[in-house]
Amino acid sequence: MIFEIDKIGEEGRDFEVLESRQHFHIDVPDCVLAEDVKIRGRLEKIGAEILCQGLLATSLSVTCTRCLSGFGFPVRNKIEVHFIAKPEDGKTGDEIELTDRDFEQEFYEEGRIDLSCLVRDLILLSLPQVRLCREDCSGLCSQCGTNLNENNCGCSNEELCDPRLAVLQKLKDKSK
Numbered sequence: 001m002i003f004e005i006d007k008i009g010e011e012g013r014d015f016e017v018l019e020s021r022q023h024f025h026i027d028v029p030d031c032v033l034a035e036d037v038k039i040r041g042r043l044e045k046i047g048a049e050i051l052c053q054g055l056l057a058t059s060l061s062v063t064c065t066r067c068l069s070g071f072g073f074p075v076r077n078k079i080e081v082h083f084i085a086k087p088e089d090g091k092t093g094d095e096i097e098l099t100d101r102d103f104e105q106e107f108y109e110e111g112r113i114d115l116s117c118l119v120r121d122l123i124l125l126s127l128p129q130v131r132l133c134r135e136d137c138s139g140l141c142s143q144c145g146t147n148l149n150e151n152n153c154g155c156s157n158e159e160l161c162d163p164r165l166a167v168l169q170k171l172k173d174k175s176k
């Protein structure tokens with residue numbers, strides 16, 4: 001996903017790319033990039049800066065935090081980033097003037113913009129800490145491990161003492 005700045009032109013440049021999922025190396029046990037990544041967007045020159053705005057779409061295959069089954073997680077994300085020239089060695093970051101702090105900022109080097117890292121980060125950031133296959137996922141039985149979305153194992157989980165309730169019970173006993 002490399003764009004030559006020379007080729008952007010004064011009127012800007014619209015682009016649409018489909019990058020193979022292997023390109024991003026998102027492949028850990030509970031999170032795999034399941035689809036190629038579609039990116040539509042526009043590049044514009046603003047002085048020496050390049051503004052990139054667009055949308056990315058793909059899908060991850062992730063593991064449900066509660067029941068541990070795999071499910072597809074669609075990713076739709078906005079891209080809004082300013083690329084500025086990477087400061088040459090010897091110059092400090094203070095000399096970089098920020099034109100628009102609402103936008104994320106990245107560096108470009110050798111007259112080229114590479115969207116790969118940015119897109120990879122956006123994909124990973126779209127994933128919540130707790131990933132549920134569905135909002136009301138029942139999870140696994142704490143006694144026998146049955147997936148309670150699929151089967152009812154019949155274990156009486158209510159008899160299990162909830163540690164939070166145990167604390168309350170203790171307090172109650174004390175106050176007697």
Ligand SMILES: [Zn+2]
Nearest residue numbers: 064067133137
């Ligand atoms: Zn689940």
Ligand SMILES: [Zn+2]
Nearest residue numbers: 141144153155
């Ligand atoms: Zn059970």
